[in-house]
Amino acid sequence: MRGLTAGWTSVPAVSGIDLDIAEGRLTALVGPNGSGKSTLLKTVYRALRPASGLLLLGEDDLWRLPRREVARTVGVLGQDQHGGFDFTAREAVALGRAPHLGPFGRLGPGDAATVAECLAATGCAELAERPVSTLSGGERQRVLLARALAQRPRLLVLDEPTNHLDPRHQFEVLELVRGKGITVIAALHSLDLAAYYADRVVVLHEGTVAAAGPPRELLTPELLRRVFGIEASLLTDPVDGRPRLLIRPSRIPSVQEANPS
Amino acid sequence: MALDTERPRTPAPDARPLARPPLPVLLAVLTALLLGSVVLAIGIGPVSIAPGTVARVLADRLLGAGPPESTDAFIVWRLRAPRVVEGVFVGAGLAVAGTVAQALVRNPVADPYVLGLSSGASVGAVLVLTTVGATAAGTMTLPLAAFLGALAAGVGVFALARTGGMLHPLRLIMVGIAVGQLLGGLTSFLVLRAGSTDAQQQVMFWLLGSLAGAQWPLALTCAAVVGAVTAALLAAANRLNVLVLGDEGAAALGMDATRTRGLLFLATGLLTGTVVAVSGTIGFVGLVVPNLTRLLVGADHRRVLPVAALLGALLLVWADTAARMVLAPSELPIGILTAMVGVPFFVWALRRNGMGAA
Numbered sequence: 001m002r003g004l005t006a007g008w009t010s011v012p013a014v015s016g017i018d019l020d021i022a023e024g025r026l027t028a029l030v031g032p033n034g035s036g037k038s039t040l041l042k043t044v045y046r047a048l049r050p051a052s053g054l055l056l057l058g059e060d061d062l063w064r065l066p067r068r069e070v071a072r073t074v075g076v077l078g079q080d081q082h083g084g085f086d087f088t089a090r091e092a093v094a095l096g097r098a099p100h101l102g103p104f105g106r107l108g109p110g111d112a113a114t115v116a117e118c119l120a121a122t123g124c125a126e127l128a129e130r131p132v133s134t135l136s137g138g139e140r141q142r143v144l145l146a147r148a149l150a151q152r153p154r155l156l157v158l159d160e161p162t163n164h165l166d167p168r169h170q171f172e173v174l175e176l177v178r179g180k181g182i183t184v185i186a187a188l189h190s191l192d193l194a195a196y197y198a199d200r201v202v203v204l205h206e207g208t209v210a211a212a213g214p215p216r217e218l219l220t221p222e223l224l225r226r227v228f229g230i231e232a233s234l235l236t237d238p239v240d241g242r243p244r245l246l247i248r249p250s251r252i253p254s255v256q257e258a259n260p261s
Numbered sequence: 262m263a264l265d266t267e268r269p270r271t272p273a274p275d276a277r278p279l280a281r282p283p284l285p286v287l288l289a290v291l292t293a294l295l296l297g298s299v300v301l302a303i304g305i306g307p308v309s310i311a312p313g314t315v316a317r318v319l320a321d322r323l324l325g326a327g328p329p330e331s332t333d334a335f336i337v338w339r340l341r342a343p344r345v346v347e348g349v350f351v352g353a354g355l356a357v358a359g360t361v362a363q364a365l366v367r368n369p370v371a372d373p374y375v376l377g378l379s380s381g382a383s384v385g386a387v388l389v390l391t392t393v394g395a396t397a398a399g400t401m402t403l404p405l406a407a408f409l410g411a412l413a414a415g416v417g418v419f420a421l422a423r424t425g426g427m428l429h430p431l432r433l434i435m436v437g438i439a440v441g442q443l444l445g446g447l448t449s450f451l452v453l454r455a456g457s458t459d460a461q462q463q464v465m466f467w468l469l470g471s472l473a474g475a476q477w478p479l480a481l482t483c484a485a486v487v488g489a490v491t492a493a494l495l496a497a498a499n500r501l502n503v504l505v506l507g508d509e510g511a512a513a514l515g516m517d518a519t520r521t522r523g524l525l526f527l528a529t530g531l532l533t534g535t536v537v538a539v540s541g542t543i544g545f546v547g548l549v550v551p552n553l554t555r556l557l558v559g560a561d562h563r564r565v566l567p568v569a570a571l572l573g574a575l576l577l578v579w580a581d582t583a584a585r586m587v588l589a590p591s592e593l594p595i596g597i598l599t600a601m602v603g604v605p606f607f608v609w610a611l612r613r614n615g616m617g618a619a
Contacts, residue, residue: 047512071515078509085369085505085560098503099515105499105563131559151514 014040014207017053021155026177026184028194028215031204032228037187040204041159044185045076057155071099075153077144077161089135089143090128093119096150118146122176138169145173158186162193195219195234195245203227216243225250284564287557291571298575299349302582303341307589310337344475347483348581349574351472351540352550354487356573357494358532359547360554360565364501365525366430369555372548373533376437376526380444381414382407382537383468387448390463391455403467404479404538411534414440419526428522429508469594470543472581479539486535490528491570501525501562544596546573549603556610576603 014036021027029037042048043055046067055062062070075096087095096118097111107115119125122142132140141161148156156177162170170190174197177184188194194201195215203210203218205227211218216234224232224247233246300319304310310333318337330338358373366375373379385406393402422428422436452464494501503516504525511518536543554569580598587593 042509045509045513047509067512067517068515071513074513076513078513085364085367085555087502087560091502091559091561095499095502095506095514098499101499104496148513157513 014204017209019202019209019212021183021185022200023183024181025199026174026186026197027200027202028198029185029187029202029204030189030191030194031210035204036207037204038159041157041185041187044155045074045157046070068099071151073153074155074157075148075151077141077148077156077158086131086133088129088131089124089139089146090115090119092132092143093124093146093150096147099151114152115146115150118149121149122146123172137164138166138172141165141169141173142176145176153182155183155185158184160187160189162188162190191219191224191228191232191247192245195243196237215245219243219245284558284568288567288571291568291575295349295571295575295578298578299345302345302348302578303337305582305586306336306341308336343477343480344472344581345578347475347480347539348472348578350480350484350487351536351543352546352573352575352577353491353570354483354532354536354573355543355546355577356550356554356569357487357491357566358529358536360551360562360569361494361501361525361529361532362547363551364505364562365522365529366434367505367507368430368434369552370548371434372544373529373536374441374542374544374547375434376529376533377414377418377440377444378411378530378533379537379542380441380448381417382411382534383448383542384414384444384451385410386467386541387451387464390467391451391457391460401478403474407541408534408538411530411537414444415526415530415534419523426519428519428526430522433522433526466594467541469596470541470599471584471592471594472540473592475539483535483539486531490532491566494528495563495566498562498566501566502560505560540595542596543577543599545599545603546576549599549607550576553607553610 017040029040031037039048043050044062046063049063057065057070057073062074094107094111094115097107097114098105100111101107116125116128119128122145124139124142124146127135127139127143132143135143141164145161148158158173158177161173165173170193174186174193177186178197186198188198198215200213201215201218202212203223210227211223219232219234221232221234224230229250231248231250235244235246236242237244300312300315303319304312304315314333315337318334319342321334322338322342355373359371362371362373362375363369365371385408386403388410389403389406418433418437418440419428421440422433424432448464448468452461455461455464500516500521503511503514504518504521506514508518511521550573551565551569554565554572558564558568576599577595580595580602583598583602584593584595587598
């Protein structure tokens, strides 16, 4: 991304973004509400045209490629994609094949195999014939993930994929997409999940990139205080050695202030 | 619609979902039922004609050969066949237009009339009925006026609903309803101003829908438009599936939702305009048949469209037969019958399924 500016109104939600997304890695996008995470992601899957700037996918300008070609490269798990029409899980996942289908939209045997494979990979095989409206929140999110995978993307865009999910399902979704050789950009609300899973963290603040880098170096108490208005400690998980972030509200006085020596 | 509940929504305890038969079987059965119904419906009338005779006359006519016209052949081919054939395509057209309208606005309570097209057609038709009169107008004037009215309303709704190059579903419904109300007021004004009870009766008949004016040229025009648009929509059925995911969902799958919506608006406008022009505003088919079809075969439009077309045709053929026969020799407006047959059946299917169609 080069000098990207975008937004719904004349006041851009994000501006002057310069970012490189590392191939095959998980990049977490974090930032307070309204910092422009979703807006930025929408420009990547072409739901919102940037007012200025350039999005490069390899060598190509992403907004000059044919829409269907982009959809064959970029898979999306969005915030809310339920229509008012009750597809079965298999049908919902099969829609992920839409950008690959011919003019009459018929699914070939190869497409059906891909759909079955993606259902199995996300643990949805038994849900295949169930109407999506009868699934629980976690099951639905897995079905939507299966759809995004059925697009066979090189880049997977996840817009707050763990919203409304219980802890187990939050881990499950991120485990499923990590280390598959697919490049992942995920907007995450949980800083701890970002610290734990991301290869690289990008912090958005008021529509610009406040900082970017590996979680262990980046998520300093100073940065988190400035951007999120919270106190935080970056720890190392005693079991697996990965970075964890412990957060607390900023109103609680620090130990030094409470016990003046 | 958000993922805020971990608790699966379960159907009512005694509800079993309707069984879903394989699509080819279902289509074959429905096609056979429809062909049988056409033959039977042509045979039913003040002069009853055996199904075998009807089939023979139809076969003779369609193959171009045949004995000189008997009385039966005249009744079958000149009087009844155009009307029944028109019923087939009006029913199919309304069901398909309803299916598309519901996908277009992402709402299963939409019908072909929610976009204001029928109100436009009504103004056109009522203008002719109250000024010239049905008899003086000639057979093509009324349908033509209705079609032009629908077209004008469609262009108006489309132009008003479009903002900043976007066509939003909710805005489309709101504008459609608003324009519909405005044109409905205009229709009422035209009827009251006319003052003659004769014209008023004709208007009421037209507004409730009737196939009584059917003739071969109208029936064939209707068949050609409905056939062509339905075939195009069948080829694009998966696009309807993607469209119901909303703008962002569609974008993620490589579709420009606004452009697709524009094309579908055109398709449903052509269907509705044509059907309303030949038959008036027949209610309930466009709302009930798509929802009933989804209960039967699920939400995939590749299945919904062909099944809805056949079910719509079946419903209308029998509703029209009843419209001719219930108070024979006088006719009932068909809208009364589609409502009285379609709605109870739909409510039954809805309750049996335990959940809404949505």
